[in-house]
Amino acid sequence: MDALAHALLAFACVCVLYFGVGKCRLNTYSLNGKWVLRSSNGSIWVRADVPGCVYSALREHALIQDPYYRFNDLAYRWIALDNWTYTTTFSIPTDIRQKQMVRLVFDGVDTVSTISINNFVLGTTDNMFRRYDFHVSGILKADGNVLSVSLVSAVEYAAQRSRAHHSYKVPPSCPPPVQKGECHVNFIRKAQSSFSWDWGPSFPTLGIWKDVRLEAYDILTLLYLSATSHYDTDVSQWSLEVVLLVHAVEAAVGRVTLSLPKLATQQTFQTSLPPGQSKNTYILSVNKSAHVDLWWPNGHGKQNQYNMSLQLLLDNGLGINTQILVYFRTVELVQKPISGSPGLSFYFRVNGMPIFLKGSNWIPAHSFQDQVTPEMLQNLLQSVVDANMNTLRVWGGGVYEQDLFYSKCDELGIMIWQDFMFACALYPTESDFMETVREEVIHQVRRLKSHPSIIVWSGNNENEAAIANNWFGIPVSERQRYLKDYVALYVDLISDIVKKEDQSRPFLTSSPTNGVESEREGWVASNPYDTHYGDVHFYSYLDDCWDWTGFPRTRLASEYGFQSWPSFSTLQKVSVAKDWSYSSKFSEHRQHHSDGNNEMLQQAALHFHLPNSTELLKAYRDTLYLTQVMQAECVKVQTEFYRRSQSEIIEGQGHTMGALYWQLNDIWQGPSWSSIEFGGKWKMLHYFAQDFFAPVLPVGFLDKTTLLIYAVSDLSSDLTLHVVITVYQWSSLEPVCNVSSTAALLSGSSSQLLYKKPVEELLDNCGNCTMLTCLLSFHLEEGAGKQQGPMNRLFLSSPKDAQGLQKPIITTEVQQDKDTYTVTIHTSAIAPFLWLDVGDIPGRFNSNGFLMVSKSKTVRFYPWTPTSTAQLSQALLVTTLRDLY
Numbered sequence: 001m002d003a004l005a006h007a008l009l010a011f012a013c014v015c016v017l018y019f020g021v022g023k024c025r026l027n028t029y030s031l032n033g034k035w036v037l038r039s040s041n042g043s044i045w046v047r048a049d050v051p052g053c054v055y056s057a058l059r060e061h062a063l064i065q066d067p068y069y070r071f072n073d074l075a076y077r078w079i080a081l082d083n084w085t086y087t088t089t090f091s092i093p094t095d096i097r098q099k100q101m102v103r104l105v106f107d108g109v110d111t112v113s114t115i116s117i118n119n120f121v122l123g124t125t126d127n128m129f130r131r132y133d134f135h136v137s138g139i140l141k142a143d144g145n146v147l148s149v150s151l152v153s154a155v156e157y158a159a160q161r162s163r164a165h166h167s168y169k170v171p172p173s174c175p176p177p178v179q180k181g182e183c184h185v186n187f188i189r190k191a192q193s194s195f196s197w198d199w200g201p202s203f204p205t206l207g208i209w210k211d212v213r214l215e216a217y218d219i220l221t222l223l224y225l226s227a228t229s230h231y232d233t234d235v236s237q238w239s240l241e242v243v244l245l246v247h248a249v250e251a252a253v254g255r256v257t258l259s260l261p262k263l264a265t266q267q268t269f270q271t272s273l274p275p276g277q278s279k280n281t282y283i284l285s286v287n288k289s290a291h292v293d294l295w296w297p298n299g300h301g302k303q304n305q306y307n308m309s310l311q312l313l314l315d316n317g318l319g320i321n322t323q324i325l326v327y328f329r330t331v332e333l334v335q336k337p338i339s340g341s342p343g344l345s346f347y348f349r350v351n352g353m354p355i356f357l358k359g360s361n362w363i364p365a366h367s368f369q370d371q372v373t374p375e376m377l378q379n380l381l382q383s384v385v386d387a388n389m390n391t392l393r394v395w396g397g398g399v400y401e402q403d404l405f406y407s408k409c410d411e412l413g414i415m416i417w418q419d420f421m422f423a424c425a426l427y428p429t430e431s432d433f434m435e436t437v438r439e440e441v442i443h444q445v446r447r448l449k450s451h452p453s454i455i456v457w458s459g460n461n462e463n464e465a466a467i468a469n470n471w472f473g474i475p476v477s478e479r480q481r482y483l484k485d486y487v488a489l490y491v492d493l494i495s496d497i498v499k500k501e502d503q504s505r506p507f508l509t510s511s512p513t514n515g516v517e518s519e520r521e522g523w524v525a526s527n528p529y530d531t532h533y534g535d536v537h538f539y540s541y542l543d544d545c546w547d548w549t550g551f552p553r554t555r556l557a558s559e560y561g562f563q564s565w566p567s568f569s570t571l572q573k574v575s576v577a578k579d580w581s582y583s584s585k586f587s588e589h590r591q592h593h594s595d596g597n598n599e600m601l602q603q604a605a606l607h608f609h610l611p612n613s614t615e616l617l618k619a620y621r622d623t624l625y626l627t628q629v630m631q632a633e634c635v636k637v638q639t640e641f642y643r644r645s646q647s648e649i650i651e652g653q654g655h656t657m658g659a660l661y662w663q664l665n666d667i668w669q670g671p672s673w674s675s676i677e678f679g680g681k682w683k684m685l686h687y688f689a690q691d692f693f694a695p696v697l698p699v700g701f702l703d704k705t706t707l708l709i710y711a712v713s714d715l716s717s718d719l720t721l722h723v724v725i726t727v728y729q730w731s732s733l734e735p736v737c738n739v740s741s742t743a744a745l746l747s748g749s750s751s752q753l754l755y756k757k758p759v760e761e762l763l764d765n766c767g768n769c770t771m772l773t774c775l776l777s778f779h780l781e782e783g784a785g786k787q788q789g790p791m792n793r794l795f796l797s798s799p800k801d802a803q804g805l806q807k808p809i810i811t812t813e814v815q816q817d818k819d820t821y822t823v824t825i826h827t828s829a830i831a832p833f834l835w836l837d838v839g840d841i842p843g844r845f846n847s848n849g850f851l852m853v854s855k856s857k858t859v860r861f862y863p864w865t866p867t868s869t870a871q872l873s874q875a876l877l878v879t880t881l882r883d884l885y
Contacts, residue, residue: 086149490509573669581620684835
């Protein structure tokens, strides 16, 4: 079985077998498939897939174009403003109708609907993130059952809820105009970004976005099954907390047997099940003589797993057999005093080992969740691992991801910082809103808590900061009202649920937050961005991103970043020739961050010449390229600053233990902070991430006139390293000189200064070199010539001021090597930010965007679909910094 199929099986659902009298006692009947979809006035009447959404159905029938094409996000606003009804007619076998209990289960409805069967109203939905089920035993017929889901406009519903909340305002009312979005999204439990965001469009979807089925049973059914691990240090023993939630038609007694064959562990528990829903908890103590293989984050060990079987045998001979995957790992969030610093530490310890979080932030992979395929998730998550990341933060303005996402993260060792779905807003606290949130949180925690990849729950994105810094202009006299609402929602409700349902991992009320210090200050700290506590989000678009002194030396950086545009081949799919200008209406429309297009050019102009080609298309492509150069270099400098700060306290700040840049992926083809374009193509930033997240890394920088080079290691073992510096003139591929430091012991999971010297002294000793005429490359070596980690480089001046930089003559040769291709590059001169682009051919290079200081270099291309040497050679376009002017 391949890895993808295994992941699909692992957690997609718990497979249950009811047994007794020799035949199966549980029947499920899927209602997925083709339904009828009609608009409110009946003018549109089409067949539509379930799971699915209205936009996808209309697109399938060619009633609309690609919603992502040009300005269609505005042209198709009418879809979200209308009401829509899904209907299906079905017959069911007698053996389902004759069960004592038949329930209609919706795993996800988007979002506000009335559900009817055979003209009988079963109930309503108001939350995209909940599971809904209805008792339909006495309503079903053998043939001709009519099931309808009548959806009302999420936009209109949110507006109505806002108007009804007239006692006080709950800001923000609307997104900034530049986002071209809809208002009052905080009044509906739906993906907050579906009403627009600063990196994505407004598509307030409607639909049945997850599975629909009938579940029929006589005695009981399994609703949730989870297993979380615990290690008792006092007795040196592992255990599993197994939680079984069932719905019983009538009272039953029996016994539960839990078995871990590979760990020679089995226990039987007597159990009593009352009528209705019940939660049953069992502690399975693992055989102390068995060796338990742990689950480790990527880069720190294997992602070991075990099969656990569960048998529930009732006294009447009926029961349940099932099995799930279980994992053994511990996670702690350490917030303790640090010597030489005020405040507290803030880092994660997994299996007793402090782990530096390296990674990014995850947003929804598509505006239409039915179009997020397993292949899409596989590609994105494998790209995370291939860039040496170990963590993703699932951001709180999107969706709780599908089961496959978390199963793949378990398999790949990607730790998940899991936000609850609240972002950049205040929220109402009426009883019905709080009740639907209660059901949402209970469902999601029960659904997800077995995944070892999830290391922390977080209540929201930036809402503590919004109150503390008064983003919404709340008068001081009214502040207490909003503080009370904040505590009621995130502390009294969500935190309380999480503590009751899952004590295997920590909970934070917000991000950024000061953690326990925020709690001490009444859950909203006076400064949630305090670098002495918790995590920090930091953005500064106009300040020089090469100046590391402007970055916060925080305990953990959970958001930071810069925008760039995607490649021309990605934009070309949703645009026409007249759009291919940086100043076009299309470019302006696609930019949802205020003044974002100018900010990118202003930041780039600090260190680079802006493109000046008189050929319009070349100028456009060059500008797209330069925004990616700027973004990659800015995030590189900042990430390297955080990584080298992990072992230092300077002026009371430091011990940085995480760097999660904003953001990993894109939701459409437009400018954003992402390192991967919509469609999966890597931007220059993602190629850079391979290096700046490498397990062993040299980091060099200038502190005024002094050159410092650090060694950083995520390895558990110690290394004895020295740094080798090579000095080049911009005008020559021949090195000017090589310098080595003395060897030093670098402890595992630490950073250490290896080289410190005035840069002028280094250059003077190298002969004819100045800050403007020369640059440095450097790497780490262990022993005699054994390189550890990637090559790094340092520009001693802005490239726009570099003296001697020539326009290189570049030639390339493409050759096939089994299932991959090699590209050999020849250059006549030093080529900074050398970029290889093969247009629409899906795949990636093993290296790209690099500084070329040798006459030739060979890189490898990994295609995702079949291609040929001829196709690659014809498509290949090489761009270097000097080609722009």
